[in-house]
């Protein structure tokens with residue numbers, strides 16, 4: 001029988017610190033994915049995964065045993081990442097902006113490929129160059145915009161989930177998503193030349209003629 | 210006619226725009242806004258395939274190792290309960306389990322003399338082996354009880370996995386209960402007896418239980434603080450198992 005997360009939490013609270021490892025084994029990879037999408041940096045992500053679990057452990061008494069552990073952990077991870085991005089922004093304002101673009105290490109370029117589930121009919125196969133431009137544009141967003149955009153766009157989370165996770169009003173969550181897209185357009189639309197076989201390129205092309 | 214705002218168009222892409230039907234009606238009628246929407250759509254679709262690298266093999270292990278030493282101890286309440294002056298019943302309970310362990314060890318190792326001759330005494334501690342089994346039994350029971358206490362109460366509940374676990378636990382529970390009785394500890398016998406009745410109730414019930422049935426089982430668990438007792442005794446047994454024994458007869462010395 002697979003032991004539930006809640007049962008493991010109870011075990012840890014009863015004094016079995018090592019039982020916490022089960023939760024690390026179960027959830028660290030998914031937390032890694034969540035955080036990586038928001039930071040775009042492997043090393044920062046690994047540290048944030050640790051910080052997330054440390055914080056979860058320390059506040060384990062506040063976890064409602066009836067609640068879903070992964071949702072709870074996810075919220076900690078997102079908020080921890082938001083704090084981290086905010087702190088980084090204030091400490092290294094100018095350098096930070098281009099950090100992601102400057103960091104295309106070997107592992108990253110190996111990842112420039114189609115998503116595992118295969119491209120949908122509308123998916124475009126992007127060049128490595130375009131991927132870097134996207135990463136650079138994402139780096140220009142404010143931490144809140146980046147987090148909200150990642151949740152809505154990449155994870156398909158609802159506005160309600162975003163506002164609950166970040167403790168925002170729904171209107172503020174929507175606004176963060178919108179401002180993120182607005183900035184991304186400013187950065188990325190100049191690159192969408194006639195070569196891109198998108199409907200948007202055709203529309204803009206015909207408008208100019 | 211007023212055109213859609215950029216915000217309306219962007220939010221519409223995600224299905225988050227207010228007055229969605231009006232936005233759609235406008236898009237159907239207005240080529241300019243449709244073009245704008247298409248630009249947004251094409252840009253956002255390009256962002257979709259961003260991929261996350263898989264963390265290196267052993268990532269979980271590394272995370273745990275880095276984390277482990279930073280985790281403060283939990284369960285100070287239990288430690289306060291047991292040290293320096295453990296409550297009488299808990300102490301008696303542990304004594305009984307140790308006696309039961311010794312008793313079972315005698316049954317499981319019919320020729321202890323031969324064994325001692327074959328292996329160094331520090332490695333042969335049958336009592337310890339049985340203690341591990343008792344600790345495991347209480348731990349598994351605890352997990353099952355916690356799971357039941359936290360099960361979702363909406364609609365009919367599938368209980369088949371809990372039942373399978375309860376059936377297995379019931380077998381070993383019987384063995385430990387009999388030995389604790391023979392070891393002369395009515396308190397731990399009562400705990401295992403109580404546990405056994407709840408396990409039997411779970412094991413013999415229907416595979417799909419109603420919220421009312423579940424409530425009844427929970428009531429049985431809650432009565433007389435069964436879960437707490439299982440936790441306390443189980444935790445103490447485990448901490449003794451984990452503590453390195455100075456010699457093979459450590460358990461006996463304590464008895």
Ligand SMILES: [Zn+2]
Nearest residue numbers: 212213239242
């Ligand atoms: Zn219009």
